[in-house]
Amino acid sequence: SAQLNTAAKAAGKVYFGTAVDNGDLSDSTYKTILAGGDFGQVTAANSMKWDATEPSRGTFTFTQGDAIASVASANGQVLRGHNCVWHNQLPSWVSNGGFSASTLQSIITTHCSTILTVISEIFNEDGSFRTSVFYNTLNSSFVTTALQAAKSADPNTKLYINDYNIEYTGAKATAVQNLVKALKSAGTPIDGVGVQSHFSVGGVPSSYQSVLSAFTSLGVEVAITELDIAMTLPSTAALLTQQGNDYKTVIAACTAVPKCIGVTVWDYTDKYSWIPSASPGKGAACPWDANYNKKPAYQGILNGFGAS
Numbered sequence: 426s427a428q429l430n431t432a433a434k435a436a437g438k439v440y441f442g443t444a445v446d447n448g449d450l451s452d453s454t455y456k457t458i459l460a461g462g463d464f465g466q467v468t469a470a471n472s473m474k475w476d477a478t479e480p481s482r483g484t485f486t487f488t489q490g491d492a493i494a495s496v497a498s499a500n501g502q503v504l505r506g507h508n509c510v511w512h513n514q515l516p517s518w519v520s521n522g523g524f525s526a527s528t529l530q531s532i533i534t535t536h537c538s539t540i541l542t543v544i545s546e547i548f549n550e551d552g553s554f555r556t557s558v559f560y561n562t563l564n565s566s567f568v569t570t571a572l573q574a575a576k577s578a579d580p581n582t583k584l585y586i587n588d589y590n591i592e593y594t595g596a597k598a599t600a601v602q603n604l605v606k607a608l609k610s611a612g613t614p615i616d617g618v619g620v621q622s623h624f625s626v627g628g629v630p631s632s633y634q635s636v637l638s639a640f641t642s643l644g645v646e647v648a649i650t651e652l653d654i655a656m657t658l659p660s661t662a663a664l665l666t667q668q669g670n671d672y673k674t675v676i677a678a679c680t681a682v683p684k685c686i687g688v689t690v691w692d693y694t695d696k697y698s699w700i701p702s703a704s705p706g707k708g709a710a711c712p713w714d715a716n717y718n719k720k721p722a723y724q725g726i727l728n729g730f731g732a733s
């Protein structure tokens with residue numbers, strides 16, 4: 426049978442990929458599968474976030490992030506940076522620094538021209554801007570500051586806004602569309618929208634494909650950046666079958682939208698999924714189980730790309 430990245434490319438996509446955390450890399454089975462042809466792209470699950478990369482002001486540490494980057498490079502995989510500006514996993518020198526607007530602006534400029542990545546989770550569910558040290562100090566201008574800094578540091582890197590609960594029609598998806606329109610009309614660099622896609626079995630939104638198309642109709646690409654589909658444990662054959670169908674639905678939506686450029690699962694094995702620790706009693710969200718057996722989800726992904 427085909428492999429996931431091969432199937433993605435045959436469907437006209439740039440990649441199929443996975444999140445990888447540094448701890449995963451000490452597991453030789455994990456590394457073998459990671460390098461085995463199913464994945465053409467990786468995202469660092471944690472080690473390129475602000476707390477990991479600039480733990481004190483002006484002091485950048487890339488050891489952990491570089492470990493992910495060098496595995497990606499050795500495997501010939503595209504690297505997705507994640508992330509430059511996020512309200513979570515911020516070191517306290519940023520969140521509690523009490524900086525003036527101009528100082529915080531320059532802190533963002535330094536950080537985002539050093540960490541070339543995306544802006545994450547800036548909206549509330551009702552489409553208003555999320556409270557954060559960035560918004561509270563700079564209003565929405567921090568978005569432009571971050572994008573311009575990243576662009577001037579590397580004109581060739583794709584710049585994305587990434588969020589969750591924008592996978593269906595509603596106030597939050599509309600807010601992201603309005604932001605993209607505003608950025609484009611102001612000439613601010615923006616290349617794409619990252620649609621996280623943390624779903625539950627049976628819960629893929631019916632408006633998913635039309636929302637992806639609504640983003641691309643604004644002249645940006647979209648990527649599915651953090652796909653997983655959780656279930657209430659224990660898993661059953663019926664749940665795993667439904668999960669396979671759900672993965673197929675998600676992938677088929679990306680396949681059908683020409684400027685949906687790729688799909689990243691938020692780690693490929695249940696062994697290292699973030700779900701059980703964040704949502705006790707839930708899990709089994711990934712295409713491989715904790716013992717590295719492929720689940721029906723694997724076949725669902727292939728079928729969603731039109732492969733078998």
Ligand code: G3I
Nearest residue numbers: 444446470471507513514545546589621651691698699703
């Ligand atoms: O590294 C420490 C370790 O030293 C300590 O012993 C352990 C004890 O709890 O914690 C470890 O840090 C954890 C870290 O993951 C690394 O495993 C943090 O507690 C934990 O909060 C952190 O969770 C990460 C989460 O973002 C933080 O919000 C998840 O791994 C990561 O998968 C998750 O990823 C996010 C995306 O970046 C953005 N979208 C949502 C997605 C899921 O929450």
